[in-house]
Structure formats: C-alpha cells, structure tokens
Amino acid sequence: MGVDVDNRRRPPEDSSQSCKTEWKWVKGMSDYRVGYIVGSLSTESINRRLARALIRLAPTNLDFVEIPIRDLPLYNRDFDTDFPPAGRALKDAIAGVDAVLFVTPEYNRGVPGCLKNAIDWASRPYGVNSFADKPSAVIGASPGKIGTAIAQQSVRSALSFCNSPVMGAPEAYIQFTPDLINEVGEVTTKSTEQFLRDYMEAFEVFVTRVLTVLPPERLSKTAS
Numbered sequence: 001m002g003v004d005v006d007n008r009r010r011p012p013e014d015s016s017q018s019c020k021t022e023w024k025w026v027k028g029m030s031d032y033r034v035g036y037i038v039g040s041l042s043t044e045s046i047n048r049r050l051a052r053a054l055i056r057l058a059p060t061n062l063d064f065v066e067i068p069i070r071d072l073p074l075y076n077r078d079f080d081t082d083f084p085p086a087g088r089a090l091k092d093a094i095a096g097v098d099a100v101l102f103v104t105p106e107y108n109r110g111v112p113g114c115l116k117n118a119i120d121w122a123s124r125p126y127g128v129n130s131f132a133d134k135p136s137a138v139i140g141a142s143p144g145k146i147g148t149a150i151a152q153q154s155v156r157s158a159l160s161f162c163n164s165p166v167m168g169a170p171e172a173y174i175q176f177t178p179d180l181i182n183e184v185g186e187v188t189t190k191s192t193e194q195f196l197r198d199y200m201e202a203f204e205v206f207v208t209r210v211l212t213v214l215p216p217e218r219l220s221k222t223a224s
Contacts, residue, residue: 032207034058035067035097039104039115039140039151046176050141051103052185057193058200062207067093067100069118080125087121094122094130099207100164104140106151115155123162131162135210137203139172147173167206172199 036055038048055064071086073079079087094100104115122130138155140148152173159166172195174180179188187193 030208030211031061031063032098032204032211033063033065033096034099034101034207035065035093036101036103037067037069037115037118039069039102039112039155041070041114045105046141046143046181047103047105049181049183049185050139050174050176051101052183053181053187053193053196054101054103054139054185054200056185057187057197059204062200062204064101065093065097067097069114072114072117072121075117075120075124077124083125090118090121091128091130094134097134098211099135099137099203100131101203102136102138102140102155102159104138104148104151104155106140106142106144106146106148109150111151111154111158116158119155119158119162129162131159131164133210133214134164135167135207136164137167137206139174139199141174141176143176145175147175149173165210167203170199170202172196 036051038045038051040047042048051066058064067090069090072090073084073086083091102115105112107113119131136159138152138159140152142148149171152171156166174192174196180192181187187196
C-alpha cells in the first residue's frame with residue numbers, strides 16, 4: 001500500500017494562483033515555494049512520475065506547485081503588446097514562487113517544443129523576463145541511457161541567457177526503467193531513491209544560498 005503525499009506538499013488544483021515570496025525562519029530553515037514545470041503534455045509522462053517522486057523526497061521546507069504549460073499558444077512577438085490569458089497566467093505563476101524546477105524529457109536530442117515555448121513566453125516581453133534572479137534546476141528521465149542530458153543542457157543554456165541562477169551540480173540524468181517509479185511517485189530502487197533525495201536536498205541548499213545573497217530590492221522586483 002502506497003504512502004499518500006501529505007496535503008502540504010500536494011500540488012493544489014489551481015496551480016496558476018500567484019503567491020508573493022514569503023520569508024519564514026523555522027529552526028534555521030526558510031520555507032520556499034517551488035514551481036515545477038513538466039516538459040511533457042502526456043498524461044502518462046514518466047517525467048510527471050519523476051516530478052511526483054521529487055516532491056515526496058524533497059526537504060520538508062519546500063512547498064510545491066505545478067506551473068502548467070498545456071494551454072500556451074505558440075509564442076509570437078505580436079503578442080508582446082497584449083499577452084493572452086495563458087501567457088499572463090504563466091508569468092503570474094512564476095512570479096508567485098521562489099524557485100523553479102524543470103522536469104523534462106528529451107525529444108530527438110532536443111528540448112520538447114512545449115517546454116521551449118513556455119520558456120519563450122516567460123522571458124517576454126523584452127524587459128519583463130520572469131526568470132531573472134529566479135533560482136532554478138533541471139532534471140529529467142528517459143528510457144535511454146543518456147537520460148535527457150542533451151535536452152537538459154539546452155534548457156540550462158536558455159535559463160542562463162534569461163539570467164536565472166541555475167544549479168550546476170549535482171546533475172541528474174535518470175534512465176527510466178519499467179516500474180522504477182510508480183504512479184504516485186514511489187521509487188522502487190533504494191539507490192535511485194537516495195540519489196533523488198540527495199538531489200533535492202542540494203537544490204534546497206542552492207535555493208537558500210541564491211535567495212540569501214540576492215539584495216532584497218531585487219527579490220521584490222522578481223516577485224512583483
């Protein structure tokens with residue numbers, strides 16, 4: 001019988017709701033809200049399973065909310081003067097979190113089109129880049145042995161250009177085998193479970209460092 005994810009760490013149904021950055025110091029640790037983006041539109045995505053596993057294994061001071069990208073139209077510069085509702089919702093969702101975790105597949109040795117489209121939307125219009133100063137990390141799973149390495153590098157390159165502090169290490173390229181992660185996010189291999197737990201602990205440390213170093217005025221601008 002699977003262990004249910006507690007309500008505090010279960011993504012809310014309305015994941016587009018904006019929430020201002022809050023600083024809460026409890027036992028020396030700050031609570032952070034992390035938005036996660038799954039770079040696949042498939043309801044049976046193995047990367048969605050990976051995202052569930054990461055949420056289960058993350059430090060308890062990280063709260064998670066999914067940032068949906070399914071309804072975004074293809075980015076077009078003509079929209080810059082009048083963003084459609086889906087584009088505004090994306091930017092509001094990113095503004096409402098402290099950090100972003102990308103969980104991506106790899107298609108034809110590249111970034112899935114839906115994910116690249118979402119990054120393009122969030123970075124526009126010029127001068128209103130939602131990723132600026134927003135700490136981020138990239139991880140992904142694939143049946144292949146290189147585990148989305150090339151797609152991840154492309155995402156990191158785009159995020160770096162968008163001035164998002166990207167976690168460089170540890171890197172995580174997960175070769176997804178049958179039953180590695182079940183539908184509720186339970187990891188069946190102890191070594192993989194520990195690796196993913198270590199990855200999320202490193203991400204928490206990275207987010208804390210970035211948000212501690214950044215001046216308050218830049219943080220408030222990012223959250224606005």
